[in-house]
Amino acid sequence: MPVHRPAVKRFLDGPLLAPPDLSMVLLVREDDDTTAGPMPTVAVGEIPHLVKELSNVGIRSVKVFAGSRLRDSRASQGASPHGLMMRAIRAAKEADEQIAVMTETCLCAHTDTGECYLGGVAGVIDMAATAEAMALQAVAQAEAGADIVGPAAMMPGTTSAVRAALDDSGHKDVAIMPHLILDSVLYEGYRTAMGAAPASGTRAFQIPAGQSDTAVQAGVGFLDEGADMLLLEPAAFTVDTLLRIKAQRPMPLMPFSVSGEYLRLTRETDDGRDVDPLVELFTMLKRSGADRIITYAALDVARSLG
Numbered sequence: 001m002p003v004h005r006p007a008v009k010r011f012l013d014g015p016l017l018a019p020p021d022l023s024m025v026l027l028v029r030e031d032d033d034t035t036a037g038p039m040p041t042v043a044v045g046e047i048p049h050l051v052k053e054l055s056n057v058g059i060r061s062v063k064v065f066a067g068s069r070l071r072d073s074r075a076s077q078g079a080s081p082h083g084l085m086m087r088a089i090r091a092a093k094e095a096d097e098q099i100a101v102m103t104e105t106c107l108c109a110h111t112d113t114g115e116c117y118l119g120g121v122a123g124v125i126d127m128a129a130t131a132e133a134m135a136l137q138a139v140a141q142a143e144a145g146a147d148i149v150g151p152a153a154m155m156p157g158t159t160s161a162v163r164a165a166l167d168d169s170g171h172k173d174v175a176i177m178p179h180l181i182l183d184s185v186l187y188e189g190y191r192t193a194m195g196a197a198p199a200s201g202t203r204a205f206q207i208p209a210g211q212s213d214t215a216v217q218a219g220v221g222f223l224d225e226g227a228d229m230l231l232l233e234p235a236a237f238t239v240d241t242l243l244r245i246k247a248q249r250p251m252p253l254m255p256f257s258v259s260g261e262y263l264r265l266t267r268e269t270d271d272g273r274d275v276d277p278l279v280e281l282f283t284m285l286k287r288s289g290a291d292r293i294i295t296y297a298a299l300d301v302a303r304s305l306g
């Protein structure tokens with residue numbers, strides 16, 4: 001087939017990637033927080049303007065991360081109705097009721113250890129208390145207006161606990177998208193930005209990169225617990241897992257292009273941010289069957305697709 005002819009090439013190529021494919025990551029900070037970190041952050045007060053900008057370019061969703069100033073052994077501030085996460089959700093929804101607000105539901109930005117679970121560094125992991133704390137957080141997020149909550153501790157039992165708590169509190173229509181996380185060096189920028197580095201040095205429940213069956217099994221396990229869709233991270237290194245889960249269980253699958261991908265595959269130029277390598281990555285993800293893509297560069301990518 002003479003596909004090298006420019007007109008034929010252009011005809012067959014078509015735009016595979018479009019703004020509605022993208023969800024914009026928001027790392028939310030308090031309005032008076034001026035600390036400079038490795039990742040772009042957004043102050044709560046800036047959310048309404050940003051959400052309108054996102055809507056204007058055709059982006060239909062945000063994925064919100066927010067930590068607590070006060071951290072303790074129970075991650076108690078994570079479920080506060082006045083917490084940063086809940087204020088961020090309300091700000092996004094007030095700016096545009098139509099925007100799908102997805103949250104991270106986890107303990108690491110609320111515990112004094114930076115661990116995703118309760119129980120302390122040397123102590124035994126308290127799975128029941130962790131599931132309970134995450135369920136409380138999910139309900140608080142739903143009350144604030146979240147559409148999709150995202151258990152991210154990679155702990156079995158947390159998705160079913162979140163589902164039960166949402167159902168019992170009148171939030172049957174709030175969806176759950178657990179994070180399916182492979183161990184990676186690419187989370188460093190995020191952990192620094194959020195002050196959520198684990199005191200133990202590792203994330204006990206994340207899956208070692210060499211274990212392909214374990215990754216598939218964990219994802220299917222979350223679906224069996226009642227997940228409506230799955231987030232896979234890092235986006236670039238979980239494509240095999242995505243393909244295998246998709247073949248087994250056709251559910252919406254969303255790669256999350258994490259901080260390290262953003263930091264290493266984009267760069268600042270004289271006229272804005274060059275995100276071309278991410279456009280290539282996301283195009284490959286769409287070819288591979290990704291339903292949506294969650295990225296810190298959603299706005300820049302949408303604009304570059306212009």
Ligand SMILES: NCc1[nH]cc(CCC(=O)O)c1CC(=O)O
Binds near residue numbers: 153181203
């Ligand atoms: N709590 C799990 C979680 N939520 C977000 C990220 C990383 C996101 C990124 O790097 O952009 C992680 C992984 C981790 O901290 O180990």
Ligand SMILES: [Zn+2]
Binds near residue numbers: 109116152
């Ligand atoms: Zn966590």
